Amino acid sequence: MTNSSSERAFVSLQRVVRHLQQHTRKQGHRPAESLQVPSEQLEDALAELLRARDALRDALQESRQRDAEATALLESARAVLEYHEFGDAARTIFHCCKKLIGAAAGYVALLDPDGTNNEIVYLDAGGLPCAVDPTLPMPIRGLRAEAYRTGRAVYDNSFPDSEWARLIPPQHAPLQNVLFAPLTIKGKAVGLLGVANKPGGFTEHDARMASAFGEFASVALHNSRTLESLETSEKRFRSVVETAGDAIVSVDRRGDVVFWNDAAEETFGYAAGELLGKPLVTVIPERFREAHRERMQRLVSGRAGRIIGRPEETVGLRKSGAEFPMELSVAAWQVGNEPFLTGIIRDISRRKRADAALRKARDELETRVAERTAELTLANLQLRNENTERRRAEAALRESRAFLQTVIDGMPEPVLVIDRDHRVVLANQALRDDYPGKDPVADRLACYQVSHHRNAPCGAPEHVCPLPDVVATGAPVTVTHTHCNADGNEAVVEVIAAPIFDKKGRVVQMIESCHDITARVRAEEQARQRQAELAHVARLGIMAEMATGLAHELNQPLSAIVAYIHACLLRIRSGAADPAELLDNMERAAAQAQRAGDIVDRIRDFTCKGEARRTEVNINTLVREAADLAKPEARRCGVRVHLDLDELLAPVVADSVQIEQVIVNLLRNALEAMSENGNDDRTLTIRTSMLGTESVQLAVRDTGPGLADEHAERVFTRFFTTKADGMGMGLSISRSIIDTHGGRLWMTPNPDRGVTFQFTLPAAPGDLQDDN
Amino acid sequence: MTTDPTVFVVDDDQAIRESLHRLMESVGLAVQTYPTAEAFLESYDPARPGCLVLDIRMPGMTGLELQEKLARDRITMPAIIVSAHGDVEKAVQAMKAGAVDFLKKPFRAEVLLDRIRQALDLDARIRRKAAERAEIAARFDLLTPRESEVLALLVDGKAPKEIAFKLGLSRKTVDVHRGHVMTKLRADSVVDLVRMAQIHAAAEPTAASKFP
Numbered sequence: 008m009t010n011s012s013s014e015r016a017f018v019s020l021q022r023v024v025r026h027l028q029q030h031t032r033k034q035g036h037r038p039a040e041s042l043q044v045p046s047e048q049l050e051d052a053l054a055e056l057l058r059a060r061d062a063l064r065d066a067l068q069e070s071r072q073r074d075a076e077a078t079a080l081l082e083s084a085r086a087v088l089e090y091h092e093f094g095d096a097a098r099t100i101f102h103c104c105k106k107l108i109g110a111a112a113g114y115v116a117l118l119d120p121d122g123t124n125n126e127i128v129y130l131d132a133g134g135l136p137c138a139v140d141p142t143l144p145m146p147i148r149g150l151r152a153e154a155y156r157t158g159r160a161v162y163d164n165s166f167p168d169s170e171w172a173r174l175i176p177p178q179h180a181p182l183q184n185v186l187f188a189p190l191t192i193k194g195k196a197v198g199l200l201g202v203a204n205k206p207g208g209f210t211e212h213d214a215r216m217a218s219a220f221g222e223f224a225s226v227a228l229h230n231s232r233t234l235e236s237l238e239t240s241e242k243r244f245r246s247v248v249e250t251a252g253d254a255i256v257s258v259d260r261r262g263d264v265v266f267w268n269d270a271a272e273e274t275f276g277y278a279a280g281e282l283l284g285k286p287l288v289t290v291i292p293e294r295f296r297e298a299h300r301e302r303m304q305r306l307v308s309g310r311a312g313r314i315i316g317r318p319e320e321t322v323g324l325r326k327s328g329a330e331f332p333m334e335l336s337v338a339a340w341q342v343g344n345e346p347f348l349t350g351i352i353r354d355i356s357r358r359k360r361a362d363a364a365l366r367k368a369r370d371e372l373e374t375r376v377a378e379r380t381a382e383l384t385l386a387n388l389q390l391r392n393e394n395t396e397r398r399r400a401e402a403a404l405r406e407s408r409a410f411l412q413t414v415i416d417g418m419p420e421p422v423l424v425i426d427r428d429h430r431v432v433l434a435n436q437a438l439r440d441d442y443p444g445k446d447p448v449a450d451r452l453a454c455y456q457v458s459h460h461r462n463a464p465c466g467a468p469e470h471v472c473p474l475p476d477v478v479a480t481g482a483p484v485t486v487t488h489t490h491c492n493a494d495g496n497e498a499v500v501e502v503i504a505a506p507i508f509d510k511k512g513r514v515v516q517m518i519e520s521c522h523d524i525t526a527r528v529r530a531e532e533q534a535r536q537r538q539a540e541l542a543h544v545a546r547l548g549i550m551a552e553m554a555t556g557l558a559h560e561l562n563q564p565l566s567a568i569v570a571y572i573h574a575c576l577l578r579i580r581s582g583a584a585d586p587a588e589l590l591d592n593m594e595r596a597a598a599q600a601q602r603a604g605d606i607v608d609r610i611r612d613f614t615c616k617g618e619a620r621r622t623e624v625n626i627n628t629l630v631r632e633a634a635d636l637a638k639p640e641a642r643r644c645g646v647r648v649h650l651d652l653d654e655l656l657a658p659v660v661a662d663s664v665q666i667e668q669v670i671v672n673l674l675r676n677a678l679e680a681m682s683e684n685g686n687d688d689r690t691l692t693i694r695t696s697m698l699g700t701e702s703v704q705l706a707v708r709d710t711g712p713g714l715a716d717e718h719a720e721r722v723f724t725r726f727f728t729t730k731a732d733g734m735g736m737g738l739s740i741s742r743s744i745i746d747t748h749g750g751r752l753w754m755t756p757n758p759d760r761g762v763t764f765q766f767t768l769p770a771a772p773g774d775l776q777d778d779n
Numbered sequence: 780m781t782t783d784p785t786v787f788v789v790d791d792d793q794a795i796r797e798s799l800h801r802l803m804e805s806v807g808l809a810v811q812t813y814p815t816a817e818a819f820l821e822s823y824d825p826a827r828p829g830c831l832v833l834d835i836r837m838p839g840m841t842g843l844e845l846q847e848k849l850a851r852d853r854i855t856m857p858a859i860i861v862s863a864h865g866d867v868e869k870a871v872q873a874m875k876a877g878a879v880d881f882l883k884k885p886f887r888a889e890v891l892l893d894r895i896r897q898a899l900d901l902d903a904r905i906r907r908k909a910a911e912r913a914e915i916a917a918r919f920d921l922l923t924p925r926e927s928e929v930l931a932l933l934v935d936g937k938a939p940k941e942i943a944f945k946l947g948l949s950r951k952t953v954d955v956h957r958g959h960v961m962t963k964l965r966a967d968s969v970v971d972l973v974r975m976a977q978i979h980a981a982a983e984p985t986a987a988s989k990f991p
Binding site: 559560562563564565566567568569570571572573574575577578581592595596598599602641642643645646647 | 791792794795797798799801802804805806836837838839841861863883884885886887888889891
């Protein structure tokens with residue numbers, strides 16, 4: 008060692024010096040030439056001195072090398088703690104390693120999920136001329152396979168002569184020597200740190216150093232993977248909680264509660280009975296009440312149809328007097344002229360607490376990391392302790408995950424998360440309950456296999472899959488689907504689908520919250536059916552009243568047929584028949600027979616039961632048919648019927664039989680009103696027109712005596728009639744028919760005489776491109 | 780002016796007008812059609828013989844209203860009502876207003892043609908009588924006041940001696956007046972005189988004033 012060689016040199020020199028001192032004391036101040044030093048003693052001392060110098064140089068170099076190694080390892084350790092992204096940590100660790108070992112080039116790679124190829128995380132070509140595409144696959148073979156298999160660093164200093172050299176692709180930079188150190192997680196090699204072209208070749212020491220760096224890289228990789236999966240699951244669960252069932256509260260113009268759902272009872276602690284008809288501010292803390300009233304006033308007076316604000320955070324007051332943070336979305340609408348506001352309220356105190364806990368855990372973690380970094384500049388071996396801390400944090404997050412799973416399992420209706428391939432990656436208990444014996448997540452089932460029992464994604468028109476829309480827009484979508492449970496029972500379900508984003512803002516998953524609306528849909532269907540039945544009864548009534556007139560209307564073509572045919576008979580009998588004239592008469596008779604048939608068809612169509620089917624129809628066509636039906640009655644009443652039809656009228660989506668019934672009803676009312684007139688102007692005008700681009704309007708104007716003011720609105724009431732023989736059903740049914748078609752039916756007196764009944768219907772969508 | 784009788788069809792249904800036109804033509808009847816009562820009144824010349832085929836229910840003036848209007852104007856053309864609405868009440872009204880017949884659509888063509896022929900005969904008879912009345916009235920206009928007085932007493936069945944006494948005339952003078960009356964009225968006998976006086980009185984109620 009250095010000590011012994013320098014000691015030996017020192018002893019030799021001491022010996023020489025002692026010899027010289029003795030000699031001086033003996034001789035006094037004698038000239039130097041007389042000095043006699045034993046030559047072998049001096050040579051010994053010189054040799055020792057030279058040896059000591061070399062030893063010192065070696066020691067210095069070794070000490071510098073140790074220093075560089077320690078610095079490089081510390082830097083790597085810091086990188087492990089500093090960077091959450093594996094790529095960043097890998098780059099730093101690689102450079103430390105390359106610099107320390109003195110290699111020219113290299114890379115860090117990870118084993119792909121199949122375990123057959125290397126995926127480059129970081130590549131340093133070291134300025135070597137290499138023309139191989141770095142994105143090409145790097146199969147695991149040769150020396151790499153050796154490193155993966157043994158889990159140890161391996162190197163080869165005469166690479167061009169080795170058996171591996173033939174595996175190098177053409178145009179690859181020339182390799183003199185290579186060294187691979189594995190990255191291992193839980194004893195399994197999952198990646199490589201590789202360096203190459205060290206002048207003079209690699210040593211065992213290099214291999215040991217590379218192994219150390221490989222370990223750092225392994226730790227960095229493990230950390231980043233753990234963090235990533237924890238962050239993803241935390242984000243996913245947050246979405247789940249955010250789409251949970253909410254309190255829904257509606258208030259009227261005065262701010263009094265008119266609707267209070269179960270979730271609201273649970274959130275605020277008030278039963279619906281306690282709050283209905285009471286002011287909503289009861290559940291708002293005193294200091295927010297004024298602001299709340301102002302905001303509500305603004306929404307109510309806004310008259311902007313349907314406003315949906317972004318959810319905002321505010322504070323609610325429970326019955327217990329406790330305040331809690333809540334998120335509030337408000338929608339405003341009108342029923343008639345009466346404005347209503349509906350608030351969707353989410354109790355976010357739990358989320359807030361979770362947020363705070365998470366923040367705190369994160370802060371603590373960061374503090375700990377900072378402390379650890381400081382400690383590690385002194386002793387990097389404490390890294391192991393750090394990992395223990397991390398595992399503790401992981402356990403905490405896993406606990407929070409279990410807690411959140413409990414939360415979504417507590418939701419009464421199915422909630423699931425699917426990835427972009429429709430695979431179910433998360434499901435709550437309600438969903439599992441619908442499919443006993445199956446685990447959609449573990450079985451890697453697709454959403455359509457679970458809720459639709461089919462083997463391909465849903466498609467238009469009956470089942471629109473929300474996934475493409477959500478992916479494209481990044482916004483939530485609501486669709487209505489028919490789902491089957493395990494027993495094959497069908498349920499109509501409203502599905503709210505919301506996106507889940509990754510760090511880069513891409514939609515990676517979608518959360519679906521399912522709400523069973525079967526009962527509502529059935530109730531609506533029943534109401535529609537009842538209305539259709541009522542309308543049919545009314546139609547039969549109308550037809551019974553019109554039957555005499557229509558029967559007479561049939562007599563017109565029959566009479567004409569009789570006359571045409573008899574004219575032919577007479578001509579033929581007289582022997583003066585002109586074939587052309589006979590033919591003409593026969594043709595005219597045939598046309599009249601057709602006319603008679605059309606009348607019968609019209610009656611049959613009008614009285615048919617009607618399946619309450621909606622199709623795209625032109626109101627003008629219905630007006631013409633209705634006018635034909637009312638013609639005999641118009642004749643009887645001596646009324647001129649004038650049609651003023653807008654030929655550019657947009658079609659409407661409607662039940663044509665029911666709408667025709669409304670028109671016939673209005674025509675008959677008008678005719679009847681005018682039949683009471685004296686012998687003056689009796690004109691019935693039917694006018695159709697566009698009301699903007701979105702509505703179609705029809706007006707039936709008569710010149711009758713008009714209605715007394717006190718009857719004006721009551722005419723639409725069931726069983727109200729001014730007629731001696733009327734049932735008073737017509738107008739009330741007409742109004743309910745127009746209402747269910749999304750339109751409006753009303754009456755106005757004319758400025759001169761008579762009244763005008765009008766209705767509007769929404770124009771069918773998608774007609775705008777024809778408007779040029 | 781044609782003397783051929785014409786069938787005037789008034790109906791708002793075009794098919795009815797056309798088919799009836801063909802039917803009339805096939806039996807050689809002159810026919811004219813009108814879609815409304817107003818159109819008929821506008822072009823009608825009372826001197827033209829013929830008959831009416833009318834629908835009751837029409838927009839504007841109805842068949843019954845047309846009948847009433849014709850009656851007010853003392854136009855006696857016979858009308859056959861043809862209606863798809865065969866209610867009894869309307870039929871009674873039509874007959875009261877002077878309709879000669881009421882047919883319900885759909886009618887039998889033979890029946891319609893038969894009734895039209897009867898109506899045309901009736902019209903011809905009415906016109907003949909009207910012509911006779913006009914002729915008699917013209918003859919009456921030739922009489923002097925004294926001759927009219929003598930005629931009135933003759934028609935009352937008074938003997939010449941009584942007439943002479945009543946009028947303060949001589950028997951001879953009464954005979955001369957009677958001879959003038961017989962000549963002017965182209966009467967063969969007193970019975971003939973009585974018939975003519977009755978026709979005249981019926982046609983022209985004011986004429987009765989000439990018989991105090």
